[in-house]
Amino acid sequence: MKRYLLAPGPTTIPPEVLLKMAEPILHHRNPLFEEVVAEVRENLKYLFGTKNEVLIFASSGTGAMEGAITNMLSPGDKAICVRSGKFGERWGNICKAYGVEAINIELPWGDDLDPGLVEKTIKANPGVKGVYMQATETSTGVMFPVKQVADIVKNYPDILMVVDGITGVGVFPLPMDEWKIDILVSGSQKALMLPPGLAMAGVSDKAWGFNKTAKCPRFYFNWAKELANLEKNQTNFTPAISLISGLRESLRIIKAEGLENVYKRIEKLAYATREGAKALGLKIFAKTPSPAVTAIYAPEGIDGQAIYKTLWKKYGVTGAGGQDQLKGKAFRIATLGYADEYDVITAIAALEFTLRDLGYKFEMGKGVARAVACLAEK
Numbered sequence: 001m002k003r004y005l006l007a008p009g010p011t012t013i014p015p016e017v018l019l020k021m022a023e024p025i026l027h028h029r030n031p032l033f034e035e036v037v038a039e040v041r042e043n044l045k046y047l048f049g050t051k052n053e054v055l056i057f058a059s060s061g062t063g064a065m066e067g068a069i070t071n072m073l074s075p076g077d078k079a080i081c082v083r084s085g086k087f088g089e090r091w092g093n094i095c096k097a098y099g100v101e102a103i104n105i106e107l108p109w110g111d112d113l114d115p116g117l118v119e120k121t122i123k124a125n126p127g128v129k130g131v132y133m134q135a136t137e138t139s140t141g142v143m144f145p146v147k148q149v150a151d152i153v154k155n156y157p158d159i160l161m162v163v164d165g166i167t168g169v170g171v172f173p174l175p176m177d178e179w180k181i182d183i184l185v186s187g188s189q190k191a192l193m194l195p196p197g198l199a200m201a202g203v204s205d206k207a208w209g210f211n212k213t214a215k216c217p218r219f220y221f222n223w224a225k226e227l228a229n230l231e232k233n234q235t236n237f238t239p240a241i242s243l244i245s246g247l248r249e250s251l252r253i254i255k256a257e258g259l260e261n262v263y264k265r266i267e268k269l270a271y272a273t274r275e276g277a278k279a280l281g282l283k284i285f286a287k288t289p290s291p292a293v294t295a296i297y298a299p300e301g302i303d304g305q306a307i308y309k310t311l312w313k314k315y316g317v318t319g320a321g322g323q324d325q326l327k328g329k330a331f332r333i334a335t336l337g338y339a340d341e342y343d344v345i346t347a348i349a350a351l352e353f354t355l356r357d358l359g360y361k362f363e364m365g366k367g368v369a370r371a372v373a374c375l376a377e378k
């Protein structure tokens with residue numbers, strides 16, 4: 001069976017990147033590898049929209065999320081966490097593990113974030129040190145208003161703006177320096193079109209100031225040490241050498257397409273996915289949907305997990321199910337990374353076959369027709 005990976009991570013890897021990673025391994029204390037790191041450093045700055053260094057870690061994305069707390073805060077500090085899905089909950093859980101008090105902005109899953117609520121929470125909690133949020137809450141497919149929140153936080157010299165951009169970086173604009181994002185986190189297995197295993201974090205000058213006094217315990221994720229090494233095209237510990245070689249290639253691919261074109265492509269694919277689903281009578285879960293991933297309600301009387309499983313087992317399309325409170329109620333199709341028009345058409349066609357198999361009544365072909373029409377729009 002031919003398989004299509006349309007999950008919100010891991011995502012499909014371009015053949016050029018796969019081949020790069022299959023090359024004989026370089027030694028990481030060798031000038032040949034330093035050349036790789038030097039190029040990756042420059043292109044990561046382009047991707048993150050920053051003049052500052054973007055740190056690279058051998059870990060999944062959560063490693064950089066953890067570091068964004070331990071390298072910036074001290075036990076007993078307070079941090080605002082936007083909590084509206086699995087990944088927002090993770091910010092709060094990391095805070096708890098390090099004795100940081102999480103002040104949660106709790107939103108019903110799928111809802112928008114009113115930036116005014118962030119300002120209100122800041123005012124009600126004097127002394128908070130950071131606002132921690134997602135660019136896309138991958139579990140619900142919601143895109144949060146990062147720029148509007150950053151516009152508020154930048155007026156507070158003692159508060160950091162921290163964004164988990166793991167399904168945002170390389171999906172839609174998040175220019176760190178221009179928007180005054182202090183920490184922007186990404187991971188390899190999403191829009192960067194690589195296997196899992198690398199985390200990245202862009203860090204502003206303001207954040208480096210916080211790092212000087214932060215007292216949370218840390219060892220592996222010591223950002224100051226990583227920065228000192230990176231400036232010499234090195235890493236503190238043995239890096240994930242093959243993944244970094246792959247990253248050089250995927251950043252070249254992104255640069256050749258141009259970030260603006262990447263954003264436009266993904267936006268259009270997500271639009272066609274949403275419209276295709278709606279043409280089948282389905283409803284989109286997120287009030288403000290992200291281009292990274294579309295969460296779609298299962299129709300009345302049909303189990304969302306059955307949709308996800310049938311798509312995968314019978315039609316070879318790996319999307320994602322619903323997590324926690326969405327389990328059985330929704331399923332997800334991603335459009336980030338190495339995705340094109342035919343992926344969307346494939347996904348909607350497979351969805352039609354699946355819904356027919358599960359007994360849903362609709363006019364066959366309507367979803368695909370609508371998706372194709374959207375893709376044909378200028």
Ligand SMILES: *Cc1c(COP(=O)(O)O)cnc(C)c1O
Binds near residue numbers: 009060062087134
């Ligand atoms: C995938 C993802 C993560 C990272 O998860 P890991 O399993 O640690 O890579 C974090 N935040 C968001 C929004 C994600 O989509």
